[in-house]
Amino acid sequence: MCEKFNCCTEKRLRECFGHAGGRLTGPRRAMVDFFHMEKGHFTAEEVFEKLSEKYPGIGVATVYRTLSAMADFGILKRFDFGKGKVKYELSDGHEGVRHHHHLVCSACGKILEYDDFMDEEKAFFNKIKKTLSTRYNFLIKGHSLHFYGFCQKCQKEYEKAK
Amino acid sequence: MCEKFNCCTEKRLRECFGHAGGRLTGPRRAMVDFFHMEKGHFTAEEVFEKLSEKYPGIGVATVYRTLSAMADFGILKRFDFGKGKVKYELSDGHEGVRHHHHLVCSACGKILEYDDFMDEEKAFFNKIKKTLSTRYNFLIKGHSLHFYGFCQKCQKEYEKAK
DNA sequence: ATACTATTGATAATGAATATCAATAAGAGG
DNA sequence: CCTCTTATTGATATTCATTATCAATAGTAT
Ligand SMILES: [Zn+2]
Ligand SMILES: [Zn+2]
Ligand SMILES: [Zn+2]
Ligand SMILES: [Zn+2]
Numbered sequence: 601m602c603e604k605f606n607c608c609t610e611k612r613l614r615e616c617f618g619h620a621g622g623r624l625t626g627p628r629r630a631m632v633d634f635f636h637m638e639k640g641h642f643t644a645e646e647v648f649e650k651l652s653e654k655y656p657g658i659g660v661a662t663v664y665r666t667l668s669a670m671a672d673f674g675i676l677k678r679f680d681f682g683k684g685k686v687k688y689e690l691s692d693g694h695e696g697v698r699h700h701h702h703l704v705c706s707a708c709g710k711i712l713e714y715d716d717f718m719d720e721e722k723a724f725f726n727k728i729k730k731t732l733s734t735r736y737n738f739l740i741k742g743h744s745l746h747f748y749g750f751c752q753k754c755q756k757e758y759e760k761a762k
Numbered sequence: 763m764c765e766k767f768n769c770c771t772e773k774r775l776r777e778c779f780g781h782a783g784g785r786l787t788g789p790r791r792a793m794v795d796f797f798h799m800e801k802g803h804f805t806a807e808e809v810f811e812k813l814s815e816k817y818p819g820i821g822v823a824t825v826y827r828t829l830s831a832m833a834d835f836g837i838l839k840r841f842d843f844g845k846g847k848v849k850y851e852l853s854d855g856h857e858g859v860r861h862h863h864h865l866v867c868s869a870c871g872k873i874l875e876y877d878d879f880m881d882e883e884k885a886f887f888n889k890i891k892k893t894l895s896t897r898y899n900f901l902i903k904g905h906s907l908h909f910y911g912f913c914q915k916c917q918k919e920y921e922k923a924k
Numbered sequence: 925a926t927a928c929t930a931t932t933g934a935t936a937a938t939g940a941a942t943a944t945c946a947a948t949a950a951g952a953g954g
Numbered sequence: 955c956c957t958c959t960t961a962t963t964g965a966t967a968t969t970c971a972t973t974a975t976c977a978a979t980a981g982t983a984t
Pocket of ligand 2: 701
């Protein structure tokens with residue numbers, strides 16, 4: 601199962617789940633597999649529904665719990681685009697996942713990814729981080745950036761409404 | 763009341779509230795005043811509590827409705843740092859409010875503001891926006907950027923836990 | 925002042941996320 | 955492989971922020 605993904609070894613997964621003796625259960629393996637196979641951004645509800653097909657009987661609570669654990673540990677990245685539902689995606693560093701940001705449609709909620717300008721961004725943000733850390737006595741662990749607006753499909757409606 | 767703030771004239775406020783004949787009511791004036799006087803970031807609940815002192819009897823529903831209207835129109839800026847509660851603050855362009863971003867403490871939720879590097883940021887983001895708009899057919903209306911990590915007070919506890 | 929109707933506020937309802945807890949199953953040890 | 959211990963599961967109840975409902979109220983035009 602998870603051994604297929606050398607980005608998430610069994611050892612790493614055991615660390616992830618429970619700081620003292622986390623068990624590698626069926627539901628947890630299924631969740632890990634899900635995010636390694638299906639690329640994209642999912643709400644807890646979506647994970648529950650899609651996963652139920654392959655893993656019937658899984659409970660909603662387990663999905664929420666496992667998502668939290670994986671996000672806290674760093675395997676998943678948590679997003680909150682302000683639509684009431686939190687979304688998760690495989691974090692940077694996994695096979696085939698590069699650091700990227702999102703274009704979020706305010707109308708239909710569609711999410712586009714981009715990874716252009718990442719070198720320039722890195723240079724800029726590193727400089728910022730260094731200064732802010734010392735100036736505000738703040739230990740920076742990460743950043744969140746996204747652009748919001750309207751996707752191609754929703755632009756016409758927006759122009760009409762305005 | 764609101765006429766005190768030439769950044770939000772009565773005309774502008776009437777536009778804000780209801781696209782056809784928005785009435786300038788007591789609660790609405792009170793909300794506008796609140797955000798012009800108290801600088802900072804507030805949840806709906808906080809606005810309700812603090813405002814209740816000066817405007818007894820105001821209802822929660824009205825607070826939520828008015829916050830949404832003001833944010834949709836652009837007087838307020840809406841934040842969602844993923845703590846379950848949405849926060850609002852007076853948007854850029856109001857007297858004494860400059861474009862800025864936030865350092866959010868993952869432990870205690872404290873929010874620090876910074877407006878350093880805004881010229882460089884503007885240059886960088888403008889370039890990005892132009893490219894992304896055409897490349898992804900996306901109409902960009904704004905961006906959201908924040909750094910998360912640990913404030914001075916919470917850094918020790920974090921190091922201990924890790 | 926009168927009438928018309930947008931708005932209010934008390935309250936019910938929604939819905940995402942979390943807590944509860946008996947039943948289950950992972951893993952250790954024999 | 956079997957047994958025991960206990961972390962984890964999943965059905966369910968619960969929380970809590972936000973939204974919907976609707977009769978009463980209050981802006982505003984005449
Ligand atoms: Zn769209
Ligand atoms: Zn993504
Ligand atoms: Zn803190
Ligand atoms: Zn701010």
